[in-house]
Amino acid sequence: MGTTNGGVPPDATNGWEGITVEDRFRIRGDPRDEPEHLDSLGRQARWSRNPRVGEYRFMLVVIPEDHFNKTSLPVAVSDISARENGRFVDPFWYWLFGPGAKDPQVQVLLPDERLRVRALPDLGAGVHIGKGASANSAAFSSQCGNSAEIGRRSAFEQFIHYVDPSTRFENIPLIADVLANEYTPADHDRYRCLCPADQMLRLRPMTTATPCATVRSDPERHSIELRNPASTYGSWRKENVGIRSRHGLAYGKYRVKCKLTRLLNESDMWVGLTNAIWLIYDGAPGCLRRPCEKGGYLSSYYGGEQDQRVPRVAYSEIDFEILKTPLYCPEKNFPPGFPQQLPLPEERNAWTYSTSDARTDRAGMITVACTNWDMACPAPERFGTGCQPLEKDGHIFVNHRWSENYRALTQKTEASDKELFGGDHYWFEIDWRPEGITWRIGPDLDHMRVVGYMDRSITEISNVQMRLIVTQEYHNTRWWPGTPYCQGLIPFPSKDLVGEVLEVIIE
Amino acid sequence: MIPPRNPLLVGLLLAHLGVGLVVSGCGHQGPGEVTPEAGTPADHGMALPVARPIADSATLETSDPPPYDRATRLHSDMSLVIGERTLRPNLHFDFESSGDTSLISREVAFSGISSQVIRAGKEFAPAIRRLAADVADTLASVAVGLWLHTAAERSPITIVVSLDRNDEQLAWFGREIQPREHEPNRWQPLRAEFHMGDLLVSGEDLVSVYIWNRDTQLVYIDDMDVVYRSTRMPGRRSGTAFDLERPAQGTRPFARVAFHAHAGPDSAQHPLAHENFYGSWERPTEGFRLTPPTDGRA
Numbered sequence: 001m002g003t004t005n006g007g008v009p010p011d012a013t014n015g016w017e018g019i020t021v022e023d024r025f026r027i028r029g030d031p032r033d034e035p036e037h038l039d040s041l042g043r044q045a046r047w048s049r050n051p052r053v054g055e056y057r058f059m060l061v062v063i064p065e066d067h068f069n070k071t072s073l074p075v076a077v078s079d080i081s082a083r084e085n086g087r088f089v090d091p092f093w094y095w096l097f098g099p100g101a102k103d104p105q106v107q108v109l110l111p112d113e114r115l116r117v118r119a120l121p122d123l124g125a126g127v128h129i130g131k132g133a134s135a136n137s138a139a140f141s142s143q144c145g146n147s148a149e150i151g152r153r154s155a156f157e158q159f160i161h162y163v164d165p166s167t168r169f170e171n172i173p174l175i176a177d178v179l180a181n182e183y184t185p186a187d188h189d190r191y192r193c194l195c196p197a198d199q200m201l202r203l204r205p206m207t208t209a210t211p212c213a214t215v216r217s218d219p220e221r222h223s224i225e226l227r228n229p230a231s232t233y234g235s236w237r238k239e240n241v242g243i244r245s246r247h248g249l250a251y252g253k254y255r256v257k258c259k260l261t262r263l264l265n266e267s268d269m270w271v272g273l274t275n276a277i278w279l280i281y282d283g284a285p286g287c288l289r290r291p292c293e294k295g296g297y298l299s300s301y302y303g304g305e306q307d308q309r310v311p312r313v314a315y316s317e318i319d320f321e322i323l324k325t326p327l328y329c330p331e332k333n334f335p336p337g338f339p340q341q342l343p344l345p346e347e348r349n350a351w352t353y354s355t356s357d358a359r360t361d362r363a364g365m366i367t368v369a370c371t372n373w374d375m376a377c378p379a380p381e382r383f384g385t386g387c388q389p390l391e392k393d394g395h396i397f398v399n400h401r402w403s404e405n406y407r408a409l410t411q412k413t414e415a416s417d418k419e420l421f422g423g424d425h426y427w428f429e430i431d432w433r434p435e436g437i438t439w440r441i442g443p444d445l446d447h448m449r450v451v452g453y454m455d456r457s458i459t460e461i462s463n464v465q466m467r468l469i470v471t472q473e474y475h476n477t478r479w480w481p482g483t484p485y486c487q488g489l490i491p492f493p494s495k496d497l498v499g500e501v502l503e504v505i506i507e
Numbered sequence: 508m509i510p511p512r513n514p515l516l517v518g519l520l521l522a523h524l525g526v527g528l529v530v531s532g533c534g535h536q537g538p539g540e541v542t543p544e545a546g547t548p549a550d551h552g553m554a555l556p557v558a559r560p561i562a563d564s565a566t567l568e569t570s571d572p573p574p575y576d577r578a579t580r581l582h583s584d585m586s587l588v589i590g591e592r593t594l595r596p597n598l599h600f601d602f603e604s605s606g607d608t609s610l611i612s613r614e615v616a617f618s619g620i621s622s623q624v625i626r627a628g629k630e631f632a633p634a635i636r637r638l639a640a641d642v643a644d645t646l647a648s649v650a651v652g653l654w655l656h657t658a659a660e661r662s663p664i665t666i667v668v669s670l671d672r673n674d675e676q677l678a679w680f681g682r683e684i685q686p687r688e689h690e691p692n693r694w695q696p697l698r699a700e701f702h703m704g705d706l707l708v709s710g711e712d713l714v715s716v717y718i719w720n721r722d723t724q725l726v727y728i729d730d731m732d733v734v735y736r737s738t739r740m741p742g743r744r745s746g747t748a749f750d751l752e753r754p755a756q757g758t759r760p761f762a763r764v765a766f767h768a769h770a771g772p773d774s775a776q777h778p779l780a781h782e783n784f785y786g787s788w789e790r791p792t793e794g795f796r797l798t799p800p801t802d803g804r805a
Contacts, residue, residue: 193743236751
């Protein structure tokens with residue numbers, strides 16, 4: 001594929017001992033020059049269909065010259081951008097199993113050597129600030145900004161969340177260092193019960209007003225630091241922070257080494273953040289999901305239940321979301337039956353909520369939620385609602401979907417907060433393939449364990465290229481029913497909540 | 508992630524929490540199930556919402572029919588008086604005692620030494636009935652949780668909540684264990700929360716909670732909770748939160764807030780800096796020190 005240079009060197013033959021064939025090639029984006037991958041100016045947007053990572057095989061097809069001249073090969077075999085009967089022809093199929101395999105004068109050589117292509121985006125090469133960010137350049141530096149030079153070298157940009165009005169919540173006017181145990185579940189329950197409504201602060205999670213202030217690319221350590229900034233009196237902030245890779249890829253094994261912030265303190269109180277490692281579609285021209293064969297996709301992300309269904313959409317997302325929330329499955333054990341609090345100042349027993357015995361989550365444990373946004377395409381044979389088990393290699397993975405019009409399928413498992421975020425680092429891996437997605441976590445690449453698995457029998461898997469995002473973000477806990485702590489009853493941070501992304505491998 | 512669920516969806520999602528296999532609301536029948544009328548216990552006698560401790564001090568006597576006549580005091584005793592009403596929103600039954608001992612059994616127990624028994628052929632357990640005004644400010648949902656034990660191969664139990672206004676049934680909700688989750692001959696939980704959604708519940712509406720035994724097998728129930736949730740915290744001072752996105756619409760400055768004295772900023776930064784929002788844990792009766800109103804309100 002791609003351009004070919006070189007050929008057979010003039011002195012390569014040596015009697016009957018054969019010849020050495022040397023060649024060079026370049027893998028380029030959109031190798032078929034497909035018309036849908038044009039940008040708004042009509043130019044070929046090769047970035048919209050980047051070369052894929054993974055393992056490449058080679059095949060050498062040898063045909064005697066006179067036979068080659070007499071044989072009329074289908075155009076689609078020698079030109080990958082051509083179609084036959086409306087479809088592209090896979091040359092491996094053609095020469096190994098198709099008509100080419102039946103030609104006795106054709107020799108097909110499959111060398112053992114393979115090309116392993118992987119992306120190692122350099123976290124130390126800077127952070128670019130894109131157009132969606134605030135224009136405030138006060139925190140720009142040689143490692144972070146919107147200059148052309150940083151744009152050329154940086155593999156990541158600061159991710160600016162879109163904050164929907166539905167994320168609005170009311171927060172107690174309290175600043176505390178939760179991770180230093182300044183706030184406990186009993187405090188949460190007390191505020192939940194007794195704090196007057198007119199003392200609350202109404203807000204949405206925020207994004208940075210000063211790009212580059214909360215992300216820092218370290219060229220020495222080749223890492224990027226993330227900071228959810230502390231609040232100060234009068235400047236009450238629950239501010240999201242994150243980075244996004246600048247190049248989309250379709251499929252691959254996304255491996256992220258990071259030390260994100262702890263989520264729980266010693267009393268099991270949640271700091272309110274969701275640590276997330278996720279992939280999202282990049283909106284490139286021509287990038288639409290394969291057709292939903294039955295029923296169609298819901299057309300938009302925010303369209304609600306009445307959204308129309310369409311054959312193809314671009315929206316794609318695959319997530320790790322890690323937070324304090326209970327498991328939804330088995331259904332018979334959900335939701336937890338928290339008591340109705342009563343604001344009786346003298347009766348602590350009337351305040352209990354998260355401190356009640358209704359909890360179904362375990363102390364010290366956080367939930368690793370693995371989600372595929374399939375836009376509710378009902379085509380998979382096992383598409384369904386509620387809790388549905390899926391067996392893989394003797395392990396049962398339980399999937400959950402709220403309703404037939406719910407756009408995502410989620411699996412949840414518990415993991416230790418100390419193990420994932422209390423050490424030097426931890427690895428998170430999304431292995432995205434055409435037929436299935438596997439989520440793995442582990443202390444090192446030799447000790448990864450599977451925490452999620454879905455395949456096309458139960459969810460439609462995107463073929464649209466996506467970009468990698470790592471975030472520490474505040475969610476409205478209404479998104480996560482049964483959560484023992486309400487986002488609005490968790491104090492504003494008195495200190496920055498710091499995470500660090502240490503290495504990214506896409507292969 | 509980035510906000511995936513718009514308000515409509517959140518509403519649906521929360522409503523779904525109460526939707527098991529056999530949920531129907533506002534008179535709509537659940538899929539493939541019998542009519543709400545068929546799933547209704549014969550006893551329509553209304554229990555008064557009285558509750559008083561009895562001699563053993565661990566239980567609270569209720570006016571509910573046995574075996575719900577004695578609730579666990581620790582979890583059921585809290586009540587709030589609002590005007591002439593007394594709200595008692597939480598009930599817990601451990602079935603360690605009852606005025607009718609034929610309805611409890613010592614054969615098996617999830618905790619303690621006895622459990623409620625629903626004998627073979629008994630289609631309905633007695634109902635726990637309350638006026639909505641006696642359990643909630645404005646009723647938002649009813650949560651029911653229990654542990655059940657049965658030899659039946661298919662879970663025979665449906666938790667039912669119905670809401671009636673005079674002779675009209677406004678809503679009927681039910682939840683059972685999915686067949687693939689059912690585990691015969693062992694204790695297993697069954698929880699449900701039924702949301703009233705758009706239904707405007709009046710204080711005079713009657714809320715009934717009962718267990719429907721759809722099979723003829725013996726069933727044991729233990730550690731049953733009923734929680735009546737209000738749309739807002741009953742009795743808590745209401746008001747409008749200060750909107751950080753529209754500060755011009757607010758008239759009240761914030762109190763200085765600090766968890767500990769040392770956690771605050773320079774005390775000179777704010778005119779109300781001497782106020783500490785957070786009361787002392789050691790003196791919980793102090794409650795919260797609230798911001799002195801500066802907008803002319805008392």
